[in-house]
Amino acid sequence: MKTLIIVAHPDLQASRINRAWTEAAQKQAETTVHLLYEAYPDKKIDVAREQSLLESHDRIIFQYPLYWYSTPPLLKQWFDEVLTYGWAFGPGGDRLKGKEIGIAISTSGTAASYQPGGYNLFTIRDIAKPVEALANYVSARYLPPFALHNAHHVTDEQIADSQAAYVKHLVEAQPVRYEALEIL
Numbered sequence: 001m002k003t004l005i006i007v008a009h010p011d012l013q014a015s016r017i018n019r020a021w022t023e024a025a026q027k028q029a030e031t032t033v034h035l036l037y038e039a040y041p042d043k044k045i046d047v048a049r050e051q052s053l054l055e056s057h058d059r060i061i062f063q064y065p066l067y068w069y070s071t072p073p074l075l076k077q078w079f080d081e082v083l084t085y086g087w088a089f090g091p092g093g094d095r096l097k098g099k100e101i102g103i104a105i106s107t108s109g110t111a112a113s114y115q116p117g118g119y120n121l122f123t124i125r126d127i128a129k130p131v132e133a134l135a136n137y138v139s140a141r142y143l144p145p146f147a148l149h150n151a152h153h154v155t156d157e158q159i160a161d162s163q164a165a166y167v168k169h170l171v172e173a174q175p176v177r178y179e180a181l182e183i184l
């Protein structure tokens, strides 16, 4: 199983969580860590290079800080430009079929705020539904989200624990199972 981690953080040097996760992932075997903002400082994405990276891996993790309940802009651009008709979907567009797609998200909101009844109203699984829907659309299997909350108050020890949990997640996560739709 070869894992590709696509890290989309506009300022990794200033980051605590995504930098720690990136450093942990870089030590893993069979894992490629691809720093999107560093690869494309001019925001001109090399679509052929990205598609070839995707084709040579089985499991793809999008790792990013939550920005207005969504992805940083370069990752949205990446979705729009890389997942093309005839490649990811449409006639002959089966290159991601059967691969696994997951997300790893950091947030400044607390864990409790990302529960029903919390001040953010929705869970991370709810908020990241566009990525889950995208995975479904390209016939990939979706992994449960990995997250760390309360970004600006977590201790170094909590970040180290999260690094270890991330490494375990990268190896052990299993795709979510959907209830079969009953056709009446």
Ligand SMILES: Cc1cc2nc3c(=O)[nH]c(=O)nc-3n(C[C@H](O)[C@H](O)[C@H](O)COP(=O)(O)O)c2cc1C
Binding pocket: 009, 014, 015, 016, 017, 018, 019, 064, 065, 066, 067, 068, 069, 070, 105, 106, 107, 108, 109, 110, 151
């Ligand atoms: C433009 C912007 C939008 C943000 N939007 C959210 C948000 O919607 N929810 C949230 O919990 N945190 C939000 N944050 C906080 C970031 O998610 C947080 O700083 C980041 O996850 C910390 O991770 P890092 O240590 O890797 O930088 C936002 C930060 C920025 C700069």
